[in-house]
């Protein structure tokens with residue numbers, strides 16, 4: 219599939235069919251996270267794949283989002299920021315959040331390409347997720363991803379913001395492509 223099509227067709231799915239994907243496909247989706255840019259080329263992420271229904275139920279409870287329990291798998295993305303913080307001090311934690319986002323987008327695009335479905339889950343009680351998965355205290359849980367096949371196959375997707383609302387030229391706030399002659403033109 220063309221990259222532009224994968225980017226535009228990716229969407230969050232919150233209802234999964236009973237059919238279980240091949241776990242090797244999910245591993246392939248995690249594999250492509252390794253190619254994301256990382257500050258100093260220090261890879262800070264770890265991933266956990268879970269398919270035990272009782273553990274998945276705990277993750278749904280920890281997130282207060284019942285639909286997670288309908289997924290045959292949940293992938294958990296975590297960060298060990300030790301090396302990045304050692305190298306970049308106070309900017310290190312921010313770099314870890316940014317590179318987690320970059321790596322996660324690779325994951326999401328491969329999921330789409332493989333005809334799998336997921337939803338980025340950022341709302342959860344950290345301590346409950348850590349307890350369920352025996353994640354050490356110093357590890358940061360970035361997000362959870364219930365993974366399966368889309369049960370609804372809705373063609374519609376959320377409306378996206380217009381480019382006009384996010385793009386400025388030459389300086390913040392200027393929507394004209396031409397250079398402003400003076401401050402009043404902006």
Ligand SMILES: Cc1cc2nc3c(=O)[nH]c(=O)nc-3n(C[C@H](O)[C@H](O)[C@H](O)COP(=O)(O)O)c2cc1C
Pocket residue numbers: 228229230231232283337338339340341342375376
């Ligand atoms: C940081 C982050 C946290 C999110 N947390 C949740 C969440 O806890 N539950 C949920 O259902 N969706 C969550 N989402 C998914 C967004 O709601 C979704 O991406 C957005 O509505 C746009 O829809 P789309 O992904 O289909 O383009 C999260 C997305 C991001 C990037």
